[in-house]
Amino acid sequence: MHDTVTQLCVSDKDDLTDELPAGAGSCLAQILPLEFSKSLIRLDPRRPMVLGRAASCEIELTDNLVSREHAVLTWNTDLFCWELRDCDSRNGTFVNDRQVQECVMHPGDQIRMGGYIFKFLPADHVEALYHETVYQMMTVDTLTQIYNRRYFEDGFERELQRSLRHGRPLSILMFDLDRFKLINDDLGHLVGDEVLRNVCQRVRRRVRRDELFARYGGDEFVVVLAESTAAQAEQVAEEMREIVSAQPVETSLGLTSVTISMGVAHTSGLEPVTTAELISRADKKLYEAKHAGRDCVCV
16 A cells, blocks of 8 residues: 655655666656646656646646647766757747747746646756655644545545546545543543544555545544546445454553544446535545444445
8 A cells, every 4th residue: 555645746646766877866846737636746757747638638727728738858878968859839938938849848847737836857957856745744644644634625626526527436435432531531532643643544445546535534534536437436445444443452551442433425437526525525434334333334
């Protein structure tokens, strides 16, 4: 299972390793539009990084002014630099407000295509570290080390728009800990924090690279499953429930049994729906799971 916290690149499909060539740490800082889930996009020198409107692009840009395959960034192994090339786009690619067909990227260069503006940050540029630190502070929940609600709201909206645009299914799981208030009241909030961290660690074992796991608030959490049918989402939910309940949580005050209740909402991607409606559906199903006896899944 990948680490959803340190994974900063929404377009990465493979883990970067220490053996990659120079330039592996280079990234694009998205200036406009402001999206917390895409604040910092790490570039992978092992393959061309295509920017465009098509879902197959490494960096997908949801803007009608952007061509399906608008431009591509490629690592030049001979010159040890990143090169940008326009893919015969309809509205052009601009670097520092100058339209280009091909160019070598330099620290701080601004790339504009459609309504998107990126700043190029090379691997050895101190500003990249600053952006990464700010990104972590803005998007990661301090206690559980998973994404926070701010990141979730932005990422879920993006996934839903992609689902509706391409007619692909999308599911959301919402769960909370059963009788968590009793744990806090009987064992104290520090133990409650230990339990929350442990439950998140367990659930993350079942979270894949293309899935979003975030803390929604308190002891309530959400998982977004892209291109997942209702049946597939139910299976994932059951697996997560079983992972949590399989064995007690070891805390500073001893072992504590923990279970979760989960609600599942789904869209085929073919009917109009909003993120608020899907969240409301999942929340309603979570409420039903509570009344069905807890430690169960309702779809």
